[in-house]
Amino acid sequence: MRFLKLLIFVLLIAGAIAGSLWWFKKPPEVQTVMPTTGRAAEVVYATAVVEPVRWAKVTSIIRERIVSLCGCEGDQVQKGDQLAELDSGDARATLAELEARQELAQSDKERALQLLERRVVSQQVYDKAQNELIRINAITAAQKERLRDYVIVAPMDGMVLRADGSVGEVAEPGEILFWIGQPSPLQLVAEVNEEDIPKVAKGHKALIRADAFPGKELTAEVASITPKGDPVLKNYRVYLDLPEDTPLRIGMTAEINIVTSEKDDALLLPTAAFDGSKLLTLDGDNKIVLLEVETGIKGTRATEVLKGITGDNRVVFPYNPDLAEGQKVRPVPGDGK
Known part of the structure; x- marks a missing residue:
């Protein structure tokens, strides 16, 4: 009887050790997303104030x-x-x-x-x-x-x-x-960072977000850019024309996204899935494959991929620098946000 109890105890200890080893050695869990096709847009962010075109x-x-x-x-x-x-x-x-x-x-x-x-x-x-x-x-x-x-x-x-x-x-x-x-026409006067100003040109469309009109789609168009920037604040003044029927009022502040380039039917991945031009993908055995890709338009949420992957690739999201090439993982679907 004593021998039987000892045997059961040894078996339990061995099972616990084996379970622990399995737990610590099991592949890490990663979220994955797959490329989607949609509209890619690169934007320049700025803050702006509503002013009359002619005033003193x-x-x-x-x-x-x-x-x-x-x-x-x-x-x-x-x-x-x-x-x-x-x-x-x-x-x-x-x-x-x-x-x-x-x-x-x-x-x-x-x-x-x-x-x-x-x-x-x-x-x-x-x-x-x-x-x-x-x-x-x-x-x-x-x-x-x-x-x-x-x-x-x-x-x-x-x-x-x-x-x-x-x-x-x-x-x-x-x-x-x-x-x-003159109460109309009105314009937006924006301050754009000097690093972004080379991307902005006359005629670019801007999307407006104003606290006074939450959820309302408002637009403007770049009319001119001041030739000289502010060397202290490191920004340039950009003037944007507002449509005649704009609900914005003089003195209101707004956040704007100037659309500097856009493309339909682009192959897109969440921006957080990238480390520069690198992506972590999975092969058929759920092992990590590091890929170098060519990117196009880079947005705040999604980035266009020009070369290097197809729509069937499973991509680790977000990018995890702790994962190594050839490492086994356990994939779970991600929401891509």
Whole structure:
């Protein structure tokens, strides 16, 4: 009886060891996908802002208190219409003083002329009086011109898209008080990385994703690319025309994918299945075969394969660098995402 119990115990230990060896030596499990045929598209991603094609930012060039505003946000204005007025009290007082000095200089010149004709004073005295009048005239004219800076006018015909500032506030030089432009047509102004800009060309279509219109298909078309990029931010400005019926509004932000190349009926595999141009495939015995392939259009999700595989190949997905050539694996279907 004791011998029988010992034999059973030994057999159990041997079975456990054999099971453990089998477990540790069994082929690893891998997901596989097969190439599909479909549309391949290469895109360039960028962020963009909606702006009018024609518009202007209106600022003050002096620091002064606002005394009146037009209250015309949303209204149409003509070039030269008054939008705001700044406190010009000190400037007008200066002008009044200059005009008084101008009258005095005019009187001094006339008196010097009379004395010169009577040979009481020299030509030098008359010239001095005349030069003083010319100087005062120039200063007075400059002050009159400076008074125009206290009245802010529309630089173009258009709609007042936005008005900032309030009466009593101090307008700072360069601070935008009004946005004026044509409400249509609209455009997208995008910033494209310098590495991607060589792929972008006029006429390329762009797909738009805007938070204000989730799930809605919106498009634009590349109209122009600024010739000079920003060496600090390392990007280029790209302008895209929006269709007349676009629901996007001025000032909205959007994410865009500019389609730089596309092809129908392309042989596709998930991009995650690639390591550069390498793929891991399975032969008939479920052993790993490393393949070098030629790729075409590379998208964010799928990549086109030009040469190296057929539609019947089973491809490991995602690519696993721990697998070796000739290694036995256990394949399971993948979802290809």
